[in-house]
Amino acid sequence: MSISFMVGPHRVRFAGKTDIGLVRAHNEDSLLIPREMALAVVSDGMGGHAAGDVASRITVETIDQHYRDTARSGPNTWPFKLPSLEIEKQRMSVAIQLANSNIFETAAADGTKKGMGCTVDAIYFNQGRFFIGHVGDSRVYRIREGRIQMLTEDHSLLNDYLRMKELSGDEGVHFPRRTWWSEPSASPTRSTSTSSSTPSRSAMCSCCAATASAACSTTASCSRSSPPATASTPAATS
Template sequence: MGLSENIRFYAATDVGRMRDHNEDNYLVDKKLALFVVADGMGGHAAGEVASALAVRIIHEELRKERDLIENKARSDGRNPLREILALLEHAVQRACARIHEEAKADATKRGMGTTLSALLIAGAYGYIAHVGDSRIYLLREGRIQQVTEDHTVYNELLKRGKLTRDQIDKVAQKNAITRAVGVYERVEVDTLTIEVLPGDQFLLASDGLHGYIAHPAELEPFFEEEDGAVATSGLIDLANRKGGKDNITAVLVRLGQGDARDSMRARMLALKRDVLARMPLFSRLQEREMLRIMQVAEVQTYEPGQVVVREGDRGDELFIVLSGQVRIVRGDAVLSEIGTGEHFGEMALIRAMPRSATATAVEESELISLRRADFFEILRKEHELAVKLLWQFLGVLADRLDQTSRDLTEAREVIAAEDITDLIFPDTEDPGSSSAQGGTRS
């Protein structure tokens, strides 16, 4: 039984203590393994209309493609993952256009929109689409992390470093959202693919709940609660006890234990993350940012003697050794042999140029590859992450330049070394002298 067929879910919503109607909507479809939370906005109950339209249209769009999703989920490789993610994003855009059209047709609904956080589990992967300030949290191996990013004025100011937290707290509209489904005909959707593991838990929450959560660790007792229904009702009670100033929605999704293959995947995924995290290029990334890198990092297997890259060929991939050993050769000279955690080909991420050496697997090896196109896509979409990556990349290049400078200095010292042959062999005559040739010069 696959993880997508071994899911338990629990959902609850509440109007809260301050509102007279509930503009939150949620959807759970176990057969499709689709979970959505939407928090509407707009006067005259327009927010409720927007959130209801969003969950309904997304459900309809994905249900039409259920067979395709299931077939793609059984396929190997990167393209099926991208195609499922594209289907999810298309469904969000359809909902956005429909809500916008409804608002234009009814003056009382002008400007209505909704936040949206959706999770689709297919095969061994979870596909996330996110707009606004609802959230998705992930519990994995006892660690809770927020995997979506709030689209709010507060978060934008914080990311740009323009103001301190104390200064931002004084901004009147700091909680205003910067993206919503339906306000315009189209919306920028954050998407993410996560390889899911046995025992993973996801929490989808509207801001009426997570607004009272100062740190993800505060959610730990609810994730640990054996009865999921008690956990979700407890989350609703928590928000109400702390003020209940907004509608409150919680959807808790729990994956089962899986099989032997899932356990093997879990070990491999932990190793992959550990190897990436030790690289200088990725060492300063937060957990959500590391998930973004892992989304595009592909593992490839090479047999002994198989060439990974060939000197002179143009390349577009950075390689990191996950297991095994790789020999680096330039011409006939062996430059080095590298093992787990070491990498080569990082310049290919920045520019297309011939490989400076040949890399060959010495033994059966697994390599993590990161392509230039995927790297550039991250730089375009994730501005804060882009700054971190480029800054770390500069550090890597600086280290390489320092090493090259040291090598050149050592080479110059060797070339300029004093010839002490005469001191070592004082009686040896120059073979090219006249005496060595048996004659004398008068």
């Protein structure tokens, strides 16, 4: 399935796929292919923990609902007057924090779901830019001019050690807790990484959640649209 939207001078096409893999009995990944706006989300349930599929579904549904609600009313930044780019970053951050709260409250109310959690990567195109929200060790990549660039940083114990130079790259390959997360979406105080960048023609952004047992991804590709012949002003460049 794929769908496209006009975002400024760019046409952004979205497509997504998830696969259960060969190890687990059920799929714990969830993804959002946009219907109303240029928003895509990938969430990977914590494998081996209770109800990872529930956590990822709550995350995707909550972020989707928050964006649809604020599309009608606008994000609430009272009492602060923020620049438009900061408003969009806050909008993304609030969406993920709401999802985290819903996961935590659901787990607290149902003992069978205690400890559930998930990663999330969300990408939203607006104002000639794209905005990324990130929690955990799923990733967002940009593929452009034959180069692949990772746009997020893993919230993992391994990456924390590498960043603090407690491990070398070679030691990281054999690190016994490579899949331990330092920042899953499952606690009442979780923080969110947000960023923004400018799309460009013939570039592709991919939100990925992949392990040895399963994979899930949503891809957004950008192409430059020519202005119509009747346009009185040229399209803006990115």
